Amino acid sequence: MSADMIRLVLADDQHLVRLGLRMLCDSADDVEVVGEASDGHEATRLVAEHRPDVVLMDLRMPRVDGITATRRIAASHPATRVVALTTFDDDDHLYPALAAGAAGFLTKDAPPPDILDAIRRAANDETPFTREILARLVTRALHAHLPPEPRGPSLPPLTSRERDVLAMVGAGLSNREIAEALHVGVTTVKTHVTNLMRKTGCPNRIRLALLAATTGAAPE
CATH class of the missing domain: 1.10.10.10 (Winged helix-like DNA-binding domain superfamily/Winged helix DNA-binding domain)
Structure with a gap:
């Protein structure tokens, strides 16, 4: 395995979604899927076991949801970057994911190159948000919902x-x-x-x- 290989955990309760994401990641020379989880509890366990660089985290999962799992991973394994992956591009999902410690936010209908780009940017300590989502964050900040630094x-x-x-x-x-x-x-x-x-x-x-x-x- 190359030293530059990005180690990835996929977390989604839908098997077909995980299968599609794995096929996409397997097509990339620099991404290795080291584990798959069907709920947040399993995702947290896999992160502790494999110490991946990035987790693609579905937000709506049984037992332990993606928001709770993201919060736990951010607290116990801060070097692992969580990218929220959800069907819903709305503030009810965006802000809780961000508050929990997600490093990025994508919707499941994002083009495959954008998903791979988000994985690489997260592994590179960048913040993979679309410009539209970033603009919403900025607008919300300007209205004092998410204030800038103290x-x-x-x-x-x-x-x-x-x-x-x-x-x-x-x-x-x-x-x-x-x-x-x-x-x-x-x-x-x-x-x-x-x-x-x-x-x-x-x-x-x-x-x-x-x-x-x-x-x-x-x-x-």
């Missing part, structure tokens, strides 16, 4: 390049897209994002995006 809406001193990166994070661009736009390496972008999190106190990319919006750093 620091308030002011930015600490940033370099001009850090401000550029912050604005692009706020626009929903991936590290690779930012690197291409700024003509720098992906590793350089990762360093800027890490520095931004340290300087602003934002614990993740979602909070950086919200901070960008609420301070005017992100484009309209």
Whole structure:
């Protein structure tokens, strides 16, 4: 197995959905499915056993639902990134998943390349949300439902390049897209994002995006 192989657990109570996802992941050279779960309890156990990089987590499952499982995994295995995968693209599912610690949110009708891209972005410590979902998060934040960091809406001193990166994070661009736009390496972008999190106190990319919006750093 390559050192760059992404270890993945699939969690969905529908066998046919898991089968389709496994076939999709088996078609990728850099993704290995190390376990399948039909409920949140089993998903949590598999994470403890296999320590995967990413979990694709259905939210509506019997015994233990995906929200509860996500919360447990985020608390006990923070290195494992959970991407919520649901039939329903609505706030009743989005915000609980985010509050539980999900690193991303996709609907099951997402195109297969988008699902693989989300797995890779999650494994790369990015936040796989569609731009439409990110825009909803920002709108909700601006209405104070999900406030930005406790620091308030002011930015600490940033370099001009850090401000550029912050604005692009706020626009929903991936590290690779930012690197291409700024003509720098992906590793350089990762360093800027890490520095931004340290300087602003934002614990993740979602909070950086919200901070960008609420301070005017992100484009309209």
